[in-house]
Amino acid sequence: MRFRLFIASLLLMGSFGLAYSLSDRLPETVPTNQEVTAEDPFTLMMNVLTHKRCVNCHPNGDRPRQGEDSHYHNFGVVRGPDNHGLEGLTCNTCHQSENDDFSGVPGAPEWSLAPIEMYWEGLSRTEIAHSMLDPERNGGRNLKELVKHLTEHELVLWAWEPGVNSEGIPREPPPVSKEKYIEAVKAWAEAGAVVPAE
Numbered sequence: 001m002r003f004r005l006f007i008a009s010l011l012l013m014g015s016f017g018l019a020y021s022l023s024d025r026l027p028e029t030v031p032t033n034q035e036v037t038a039e040d041p042f043t044l045m046m047n048v049l050t051h052k053r054c055v056n057c058h059p060n061g062d063r064p065r066q067g068e069d070s071h072y073h074n075f076g077v078v079r080g081p082d083n084h085g086l087e088g089l090t091c092n093t094c095h096q097s098e099n100d101d102f103s104g105v106p107g108a109p110e111w112s113l114a115p116i117e118m119y120w121e122g123l124s125r126t127e128i129a130h131s132m133l134d135p136e137r138n139g140g141r142n143l144k145e146l147v148k149h150l151t152e153h154e155l156v157l158w159a160w161e162p163g164v165n166s167e168g169i170p171r172e173p174p175p176v177s178k179e180k181y182i183e184a185v186k187a188w189a190e191a192g193a194v195v196p197a198e
């Protein structure tokens with residue numbers, strides 16, 4: 001009896017494993033999700049970068065934005081001299097290194113506002129891409145360093161585990177899965193980081 005259970009659980013685990021690895025490896029052209037798979041790496045990548053989970057923290061101005069409607073951050077929070085807020089009300093007064101799903105305060109290591117030269121709010125996809133590739137505006141990164149930031153930085157990856165807001169409602173993740181997005185960023189960079197014309 002025990003042995004059968006063991007076999008059954010092995011089979012179950014096996015089929016999950018198989019389903020996972022298959023769906024993980026589906027080529028971009030197989031339409032599992034019509035909305036995103038028909039698109040090229042640049043579009044997939046920009047579907048993420050233009051999402052509010054990123055743009056709320058890359059605003060054009062001195063105030064972070066919040067929520068699905070990107071309203072100005074509550075409590076009059078502003079950028080401050082070093083993007084970490086004003087003395088006495090710095091970001092890490094409230095934001096910790098992990099989400100606090102009890103209070104609804106999102107968290108990740110180094111939580112702070114993207115410097116003003118890295119603003120994306122209000123830019124077109126093409127403009128964001130040019131900004132991101134410009135060492136004057138991207139923190140002096142070369143392409144390799146940019147790809148590393150885009151695919152590994154904890155503030156970026158937070159977008160796929162955004163926690164719940166202060167009303168307990170889950171925040172919406174970007175419209176492309178993390179795995180697909182990472183693949184798309186790498187494919188775009190490897191193909192020469194071409195930015196399409198407007």
Ligand code: HEC
Binds near residue numbers: 083112133137149158
């Ligand atoms: C909590 C705020 C926050 C969130 C959320 C956030 N960023 Fe950033 N981002 C920053 C900060 C701060 C920097 C500057 C860090 C540095 O230069 O090392 C930055 C820098 C960057 C840079 C390098 C500079 C540039 O403009 O090229 C990229 C690329 C980037 N973020 C992408 C993203 C993407 C993609 C998302 C969403 C999936 C995202 N960020 C979400 C705060 C955030």
Ligand code: HEC
Binds near residue numbers: 089171
């Ligand atoms: C007084 C506490 C407090 C301080 C200080 C604070 N925040 Fe927040 N922040 C919150 C709370 C609470 C939320 C969640 C609100 C909600 O979603 O209901 C939040 C949400 C956010 C979000 C929204 C995430 C999203 O995509 O919806 C961003 C971005 C953000 N804060 C950035 C910052 C930055 C950058 C600083 C420092 C310059 C900062 N916050 C300072 C309490 C604070």
